[in-house]
Amino acid sequence: MDTMFTPVKTKRAYDAVYEQIEDMILTGELKPGDKLPSERDLMTIYKRSHPTIREALRMLEASSYIRVIPGGCAIVSYSNTESMEDSVTELLQFRQVSFEAIYNFIKLSEVEFIPHTVQNFTWEDLIALETILNEMSKCKTCIVDYSEKLFEYHLGLMKATHNPLIYVFWSGMKPFWTIDSLEKHKTAISIKDITALQTIHETLVNAIRDKNEIMAANLVKESWENWQLISEISGKVENA
Numbered sequence: 001m002d003t004m005f006t007p008v009k010t011k012r013a014y015d016a017v018y019e020q021i022e023d024m025i026l027t028g029e030l031k032p033g034d035k036l037p038s039e040r041d042l043m044t045i046y047k048r049s050h051p052t053i054r055e056a057l058r059m060l061e062a063s064s065y066i067r068v069i070p071g072g073c074a075i076v077s078y079s080n081t082e083s084m085e086d087s088v089t090e091l092l093q094f095r096q097v098s099f100e101a102i103y104n105f106i107k108l109s110e111v112e113f114i115p116h117t118v119q120n121f122t123w124e125d126l127i128a129l130e131t132i133l134n135e136m137s138k139c140k141t142c143i144v145d146y147s148e149k150l151f152e153y154h155l156g157l158m159k160a161t162h163n164p165l166i167y168v169f170w171s172g173m174k175p176f177w178t179i180d181s182l183e184k185h186k187t188a189i190s191i192k193d194i195t196a197l198q199t200i201h202e203t204l205v206n207a208i209r210d211k212n213e214i215m216a217a218n219l220v221k222e223s224w225e226n227w228q229l230i231s232e233i234s235g236k237v238e239n240a
Contacts, residue, residue, distance in 0.1 A: 013046075013048050013052045014048075014052045014053075014055040014056040014059065015056075017042070017046050017048065017052065017053065017056035018056045018059045018060060019122060019124070021036070021056070021060060021065070021066075022060065022063070022065060022162075025065050025066075025076055026164070030076045031076060032076050032077060033075060033076065034075070034076045035073050035074070035075055035076075036057075036066065036073065036074040036075070036076070038073060039053050039054065039057070042056075042057075057074055060074070061074075064077065065077065099176060099181070099185050099188075099229075100188075100229055102173055102176055103228075103229055106154065106170075106173070106224070107224040107228075110154060110157070110158070110220050110224070111217050111220050111221050113158060113161055113163075113166055114157065114213070114216045114217050114220050115213045115216070115217065116161035116162075116163055116166070117157050117158070117160045117161050117208055117216070118207075118208050118211050118212070118213045118216050119211075119213075120160065120161055120162045120163075121160040121162075121208055121209075122160070122162075125156070125159065125160035126160075126205060126208070126209055128156055128159075129153065129156050129157070129160070129205050129208075130205060132149060132152055132153045132156055133153065133198075133201055133202055133205065135149050136149040136150065136153060136198060136201065137198060140194050140195065140198065143186065143189055143191060143194075144179060144182045144183050144186055144189075145179070146191070146194060147177070147182050147189060147191075147227070148177060148178065148179055148182055150197075150201075150227060151173075151174070151177035153201060154170075154223075155167075155170050155171065155174070157204075157208075157220075158170040160208070185229075188229045188230055189227070189228075189229060189230075190227075190228050190229070190230040191226060191227050192225075192226045193226065196226065197223065197226045197227060200219055200222055200223050200226065201223065203219055204216060204219040204220065204223070207219055
């Protein structure tokens with residue numbers, strides 16, 4: 001795992017400000033209608049120049065996180081994803097989507113989404129993924145525990161796209177990947193080689209760090225070829 005840790009590069013100041021405010025909005029710490037501190041106050045809070053704060057606010061507005069009122073203040077206009085995630089989960093349950101269907105969606109879609117991770121990841125995203133990898137390495141003796149962490153890892157990959165729509169849909173599948181739910185389908189889960197699978201995940205983080213989209217996509221595909229359902233699941237997925 002030593003090779004997984006990489007030097008931290010200094011990011012542009014306005015990117016750092018943008019990402020901190022973005023995170024507060026996505027986690028719900030800042031809610032729709034909340035006013036951000038004035039530009040002058042933000043300059044004091046972040047100890048940054050006026051152009052830096054102005055650019056961070058411009059980026060937040062371009063991403064539809066805030067609405068800047070001319071001559072006034074900036075107001076949060078983007079809701080956190082919790083209610084939308086609940087809606088996705090409820091839709092999957094209402095439609096009685098099978099565990100197999102969810103698995104196939106993940107398997108097919110992640111190959112298409114991973115280039116966005118390569119293009120938009122932050123160093124904080126890589127650190128979060130490496131933390132999950134360490135936890136996964138401790139669960140290699142239990143297929144259920146490892147599978148739960150595996151979904152957390154792939155959810156982290158989708159969060160690193162910094163596309164809220166992608167993250168919402170993947171987050172909506174979390175209730176179907178709990179320990180209880182995975183235990184019910186344990187006999188249908190097949191991991192060809194769990195040590196090799198762990199290596200694939202570690203190599204994938206390096207491919208993302210190196211901005212190698214082709215390798216990242218191939219590794220995602222290889223990951224789901226190693227972890228698979230060996231038979232069609234009968235019955236419907238329950239909310240664990």
